[in-house]
Structure formats: C-alpha cells, structure tokens
Amino acid sequence: MSQVFVTADVYLALSTYALATEKEEVLAMLMGTTSADQQTVTVSHCLFCQRKDKRRDRVEISGEQLSAAISFAERTETSVVGWAHSHPHITVLPSHVDLRCQRDQQMLSEAFIGLILSVFNDFGGVQRCQFIAFRTVADGSELIRMEVPVYIQPTNKTTGIKSASLEQLYRVPQIFLQEEKEAFEKAIQNQNQSQKGKEGHGDKLVAAHYGGVYMRNLTSVLDKLCVPLVESVSSRHERNVAEIAHLKHELSLLQSK
Numbered sequence: 403m404s405q406v407f408v409t410a411d412v413y414l415a416l417s418t419y420a421l422a423t424e425k426e427e428v429l430a431m432l433m434g435t436t437s438a439d440q441q442t443v444t445v446s447h448c449l450f451c452q453r454k455d456k457r458r459d460r461v462e463i464s465g466e467q468l469s470a471a472i473s474f475a476e477r478t479e480t481s482v483v484g485w486a487h488s489h490p491h492i493t494v495l496p497s498h499v500d501l502r503c504q505r506d507q508q509m510l511s512e513a514f515i516g517l518i519l520s521v522f523n524d525f526g527g528v529q530r531c532q533f534i535a536f537r538t539v540a541d542g543s544e545l546i547r548m549e550v551p552v553y554i555q556p557t558n559k560t561t562g563i564k565s566a567s568l569e570q571l572y573r574v575p576q577i578f579l580q581e582e583k584e585a586f587e588k589a590i591q592n593q594n595q596s597q598k599g600k601e602g603h604g605d606k607l608v609a610a611h612y613g614g615v616y617m618r619n620l621t622s623v624l625d626k627l628c629v630p631l632v633e634s635v636s637s638r639h640e641r642n643v644a645e646i647a648h649l650k651h652e653l654s655l656l657q658s659k
C-alpha cells in the first residue's frame with residue numbers, strides 16, 4: 403500500500419463528525435475502491451457508526467458495524483476499504499488498541515486502511531486538526547504502525563458534495579440522540595433488574611435521576627449540535643440567494659451593453 407486518496411466531501415463529512423463532540427471518539431466505516439496492484443486506495447463514501455462503548459480508547463469495529471458497511475458498499479457499488487475514528491484532545495498516532503483492531507481487519511481484507519483525525523488537540527494555546535492514514539505491521543510479537551501518505555481529492559465541480567456524504571452529515575444529530583436514548587433505556591433496565599423483589603421507593607428516585615440526566619443530555623445535543631447546524635445551513639442559504647441575485651444583476655448589465 404503506497405497511497406490513500408480521500409475525496410473532499412468524505413473529508414468534510416468525517417471532520418464535521420469528529421468536531422461534533424469534544425469528549426468522545428467517533429467511528430466511521432470507509433468505502434471506495436482499491437487499484438488492481440493493491441497499492442492505491444480511494445475512499446469515496448463513509449458510513450457513520452453508532453458507538454456502543456463511549457469510554458476512551460474503546461473504539462473498535464463490531465460485527466454488526468462491519469456487516470452494515472458491507473451492505474452499504476453493495477448499494478453504492480464500492481467495497482469496504484477501511485475505518486476512521488477521532489482522537490479528541492489527544493495525539494493523532496494510533497493506540498495499541500487501534501493497532502490491534504487494524505491488524506484484525508487486515509487479516510480479513512488485505513488492502514484495509516485506518517484513518518485517524520485528531521481534533522481539539524492543544525499546541526501551545528492553538529488547537530489543530532491532524533489527519534493520518536496507517537496500517538499495522540508485526541515486528542515479532544510487537545505491533546507497529548506504518549503511516550501511508552494520504553491525499554485529499556478535490557470534489558467534482560459539476561456534482562459538488564455528493565448526496566451520500568450530505569446524508570451522513572445529517573445523520574450526526576440522529577446518531578447522538580439515539581445513543582442517549584439507548585443509554586437511558588439500558589440504565590433503567592439495569593435498575594429494574596437490581597430492584598426486583600425489593601421493597602421501597604429508592605428505585606423511583608434513581609429513575610427520576612436517570613430521567614433528569616437523559617433530558618439534560620438531549621438538551622445539550624439540541625443546543626450544541628442541532629441549533630448551530632440549522633443556523634449554519636440557513637446562513638449558507640442566505641449567502642447563496644444573495645450571490646444568485648448579484649450574478650443576475652451582473653448578467654443584466656452585460657446584456658444591456
């Protein structure tokens with residue numbers, strides 16, 4: 403493997419997803435094509451995944467996520483070529499868990515690549531976004547990373563941002579809301595099980611607490627993600643409308659000459 407190309411719209415989708423949360427790592431599967439000699443991978447589509455475990459450095463690909471990626475690849479006539487995840491506030495380099503996960507995937511599919519986006523990482527008061535592509539090589543019993551040059555490919559001017567990438571972008575709030583819902587339901591279920599056969603009102607207080615936490619987290623997603631998303635799309639629309647009016651005016655001036 404000597405190089406990786408990522409289309410600009412996939413990069414836009416991945417970086418937006420990574421920047422959507424400062425606290426947790428996000429995960430996406432990558433689809434695209436591989437050259438016949440297996441030297442070049444082109445990533446043309448991505449599929450954002452819901453996380454089952456939000457603890458730090460627990461990003462791993464589940465069988466369920468892999469099969470969702472395979473059926474997505476079939477629909478888009480591509481193949482699964484890799485995975486991407488974010489490293490909020492930490493270095494862009496892969497952890498031991500990342501190297502192991504990457505090695506396991508390489509065993510299943512030879513030309514598989516890993517992408518990492520480091521976001522909100524502090525460099526003397528300045529935050530930088532960093533982006534790498536890597537593979538795992540075994541040196542005896544030790545796993546080491548091999549970095550692969552990664553290039554961002556300009557989007558086709560006539561088609562602009564592909565609708566598949568836009569679809570992933572508007573799935574971001576849906577994924578976050580669904581994760582909160584499932585975490586709340588799981589907490590209530592565990593509570594019900596531990597209280598089985600016991601007397602008292604302790605369980606009602608705990609349930610009220612979980613309800614409060616759930617409500618707070620939903621509000622936070624709405625406030626920090628949905629509202630800014632709507633605002634940025636509306637202002638983009640206003641800019642487009644103004645530009646159309648400006649261009650029409652220019653055209654009429656040119657035609658009257």
Ligand SMILES: [Zn+2]
Pocket residue numbers: 459461487488489496497500
């Ligand atoms: Zn990682």
